[in-house]
Amino acid sequence: MDLATVFADLDRVAWPELHHAYGPADDLPDLLRAVTASDEETAAEAEQELWSGIVHQGTVYGATAAAVPFLARLAAAGVRRGNLLGMLGAIAESGDEHRLDQPGAARAAVVAHLPLMLPLLSDSDAEVRQCAAWAVARCGQTAGPDGRTALRRRWAEVATLLGPAARPVTPRLLPMLDRPDTAAAAARALVAAHPGSDRPAGITLTSLVDRVLPAAAPGASLNSALAALEALAALGAGAFTPGQPRRVQLLADGERRIVGSGIQTGIIHNDTEMRAAARGGLWDRDR
Structure with missing residues (x-):
């Protein structure tokens, strides 16, 4: 999966109408793109800001559910796979929800994108396999x-x-x-x-x-x-x-x-x- 496919509909999401830990989520498109930066410091900083904004101390938000498809696609495309799988697992595990349209919407978004995550259970990298197993397990019975x-x-x-x-x-x-x-x-x-x-x-x-x-x-x-x-x-x-x-x-x-x-x-x-x-x-x- 190339990055054009990953971000195909990124700008169609009404991010300013969604919220994360720090208010309107209009900064998420730039953060998601920055995670793919070739410069490690830039990518790591963007990843940390994503963690802080959409899984803040374990709390998930409306913007969290909207970000999940892009996080799953990025992991499937080989971008910071272990770290992003960890983020997806934390989202699926969270029971602390704030300003979600529907209860459980963030976890449901992760479950909907399991087809992108399951192949990583067989990844050649042992750490990626471990992170994938942890993330899928966080979905519990909803993993199907x-x-x-x-x-x-x-x-x-x-x-x-x-x-x-x-x-x-x-x-x-x-x-x-x-x-x-x-x-x-x-x-x-x-x-x-x-x-x-x-x-x-x-x-x-x-x-x-x-x-x-x-x-x-x-x-x-x-x-x-x-x-x-x-x-x-x-x-x-x-x-x-x-x-x-x-x-x-x-x-x-x-x-x-x-x-x-x-x-x-x-x-x-x-x-x-x-x-x-x-x-x-x-x-x-x-x-």
């Missing part, structure tokens, strides 16, 4: 199923990194196996937490394959299918029964169509990354 699913997957990814140290959270991972959108992440976390044969009763490598395969079924999003294939590869060749590799082989041969959902609206067919991931999941078995 997509937000809660994304948080569950991120939580399982952290458990995977912890390895055996994550064993105490095994009871929380088990219910995630029953959801196609979180089964792959939970399976990888369980294998990492229990690399030997000391897994919970009924949780074998083969049973984990059965839990993960539906996430790569027709109709799954590309990201869900890729996560499933990565999990299957992590489980290893010994996890497959004779009939199970056929379902993965169909993907490797490009005979399945994965239909995007949510943000992904296209139809992915013969996707190179998908086929390579599927072949990777079968490679050890076929050697």
